[in-house]
């Protein structure tokens with residue numbers, strides 16, 4: 001079994017980003033969505049990214065943000081990947097000409113393969129829980145049995161992951177990576193360094209046992 005990567009999402013403070021890196025996280029997520037309690041300003045994001053050591057992937061999250069506004073963020077903040085959480089079409093995502101992840105919120109009635117196939121140029125898909133009116137960061141898990149075994153693209157599993165359930169999630173879905181936000185927080189946007197450390201260790205432990 002290959003290494004399962006780990007992204008800590010919804011970072012709003014440099015100290016939390018550094019705690020994630022120290023714990024062994026591969027990536028951090030910055031939410032550029034004003035209605036989120038985890039939203040960061042361009043200035044905040046710039047100072048977090050500037051404080052990171054090398055070899056940490058920085059991911060910017062957007063929800064139906066106009067292209068010109070995303071370009072403004074990109075001009076100021078060096079992001080490695082974009083993550084689209086809204087109703088962006090493949091053409092919308094491709095228009096930025098940057099590597100991107102498409103977040104797909106899964107419902108029981110969805111054909112997940114068809115959802116994924118609609119984004120042929122996405123570097124990966126992030127499968128998250130569908131909650132009406134909430135584009136992400138719900139803290140709720142979905143039925144992992146809905147994820148087909150082969151999707152032809154790296155799968156990042158998200159939605160309600162915690163120290164307690166992440167090993168089972170990896171065993172069942174065998175994702176490329178896992179993504180967590182609420183499960184490692186003290187309060188929305190404020191990460192708990194001990195929970196982050198334990199979560200990343202749990203991901204690494206399950207890899208080692210398989």
Ligand SMILES: O=C(O)c1ccccc1NCC(=O)[C@H](O)[C@H](O)COP(=O)(O)O
Nearest residue numbers: 009036136137138139159160180181182
């Ligand atoms: O975190 C938010 O508030 C948010 C708002 C709008 C779009 C995406 C958002 N977060 C995405 C994530 O943090 C994660 O990628 C994912 O949704 C998992 O979150 P959680 O269930 O809290 O672990």
